[in-house]
Amino acid sequence: MRVALSTHGCRLNQAETDALEAQLRQAGHEIVATAEEAEWVVINSCTITHQADADARRAVRRAKRDNPSARVLVTGCYANADPEGLAALPGVDAVLGNGDKARLEEALRTDPPRPDGAWVSVSSLRRARTMTPLEPARLRRRSRPLLKIQDGCNYRCSFCIVPQVRGPSRSHTLDTVRRQVATLVEQGAAEVVLTGVHLGTWGRDVRPRTRLSELVAALLPELGPARLRLSSLDPHEVDDALVQLMADHPERLCRHLHLPVQSGDPEILRAMRRGHTADEFTRLCTRVLAAVPGVAIGTDVIVGFPGEDEAAFARTFDMLAALPLAYHHVFSYSRRRGTAAAQFDDQVPPATKHDRSQRLRALSEVQARQFAQPFVGSTLDAVIEPQGPEGATAVTDNFLRLAIAAPRRMLGCRTRVRVAADARSATMVE
Numbered sequence: 001m002r003v004a005l006s007t008h009g010c011r012l013n014q015a016e017t018d019a020l021e022a023q024l025r026q027a028g029h030e031i032v033a034t035a036e037e038a039e040w041v042v043i044n045s046c047t048i049t050h051q052a053d054a055d056a057r058r059a060v061r062r063a064k065r066d067n068p069s070a071r072v073l074v075t076g077c078y079a080n081a082d083p084e085g086l087a088a089l090p091g092v093d094a095v096l097g098n099g100d101k102a103r104l105e106e107a108l109r110t111d112p113p114r115p116d117g118a119w120v121s122v123s124s125l126r127r128a129r130t131m132t133p134l135e136p137a138r139l140r141r142r143s144r145p146l147l148k149i150q151d152g153c154n155y156r157c158s159f160c161i162v163p164q165v166r167g168p169s170r171s172h173t174l175d176t177v178r179r180q181v182a183t184l185v186e187q188g189a190a191e192v193v194l195t196g197v198h199l200g201t202w203g204r205d206v207r208p209r210t211r212l213s214e215l216v217a218a219l220l221p222e223l224g225p226a227r228l229r230l231s232s233l234d235p236h237e238v239d240d241a242l243v244q245l246m247a248d249h250p251e252r253l254c255r256h257l258h259l260p261v262q263s264g265d266p267e268i269l270r271a272m273r274r275g276h277t278a279d280e281f282t283r284l285c286t287r288v289l290a291a292v293p294g295v296a297i298g299t300d301v302i303v304g305f306p307g308e309d310e311a312a313f314a315r316t317f318d319m320l321a322a323l324p325l326a327y328h329h330v331f332s333y334s335r336r337r338g339t340a341a342a343q344f345d346d347q348v349p350p351a352t353k354h355d356r357s358q359r360l361r362a363l364s365e366v367q368a369r370q371f372a373q374p375f376v377g378s379t380l381d382a383v384i385e386p387q388g389p390e391g392a393t394a395v396t397d398n399f400l401r402l403a404i405a406a407p408r409r410m411l412g413c414r415t416r417v418r419v420a421a422d423a424r425s426a427t428m429v430e
Contacts, residue, residue, distance in 0.1 A: 002032045008076065060072050154198075216242060238259070266278060308348055369423065
């Protein structure tokens with residue numbers, strides 16, 4: 001059967017799509033690039049905002065427009081948020097929940113759906129205790145495979161729908177993660193990226209209870225020629241042991257932390273129900289920067305959260321400007337039905353959110369250049385990724401993304417590169 005896969009949203013969804021692709025290939029299906037070639041189109045959806053829902057619906061319409069005979073299956077977070085609505089959507093033939101993704105191959109082999117609706121399998125995740133059994137995959141097109149080691153979230157940030165569609169926090173055991181990392185390394189992965197819905201809570205549900213830093217310490221000796229990178233961590237989840245590991249093992253553990261702060265205003269952070277304060281974020285960044293030379297620290301920021309006036313935004317801007325961050329990802333707050341913040345008063349006008357986003361993005365561009373400049377002429381550890389049909393990008397351990405002229409045989413390989421004078425490109429080191 002010919003199957004086209006489309007991923008929306010976060011790295012976790014991408015990791016799951018990669019695993020599903022490998023599963024389908026192993027079962028004898030052919031993976032194709034477009035809906036026109038496909039018998040089935042699988043859309044792994046996001047539901048973090050209403051815009052994400054709209055994107056999934058557009059993807060369904062586009063698939064049916066491009067190939068009216070193709071059947072469409074929607075899985076992912078939107079499937080858990082509104083399975084009935086999706087099942088009733090014209091063009092949707094099957095709906096598969098996050099907890100049911102391992103049944104994808106079975107779903108594709110089902111008879112055509114009933115005339116009155118789509119085939120639906122969406123299990124409740126409210127009391128889930130184990131993760132969906134998907135094995136990681138290193139695909140040829142992905143130089144730095146994503147390894148999902150945790151799912152779900154026990155927190156209740158007022159703007160976030162994720163706990164409702166992903167269930168409670170649950171982790172793979174240390175032995176399972178160790179085995180899966182070994183598999184990826186044996187398959188030739190030059191870098192493994194650990195990811196999860198709430199990565200910093202990994203291990204809290206396993207027995208004996210284990211910290212993420214303990215997992216990292218156990219993995220480092222077994223990486224062989226590969227290196228390890230961590231995806232997003234909430235600031236209050238970074239302990240001293242993890243910082244020390246990054247300082248002691250820069251050749252194995254990438255000097256890169258992504259720490260979503262969301263706001264620099266105390267009142268807004270409280271309204272968001274975040275687990276850290278702006279002062280704690282600043283102190284953590286200062287500590288990490290002192291302990292790990294060359295480390296890249298990035299963050300996420302939400303602008304226009306209900307009640308954010310100009311003074312609150314200024315506190316966020318000033319906090320970020322005072323830190324030598326490598327980048328920040330800026331998001332405009334979007335009301336999400338089913339979250340506490342959707343009912344808050346003092347919603348911020350769209351034009352104001354747009355203006356604040358533009359100001360923070362401009363700051364991020366300045367800080368990114370300032371972060372990269374000291375590395376001009378330096379030799380750094382990098383993995384070579386494909387960029388378009390012919391180009392390539394060197395991704396350094398401290399997350400500089402540098403254009404590079406590299407032979408095709410080097411794609412997916414770990415090597416040394418020298419940062420060019422423009423701080424945006426690099427050359428191979430012989």
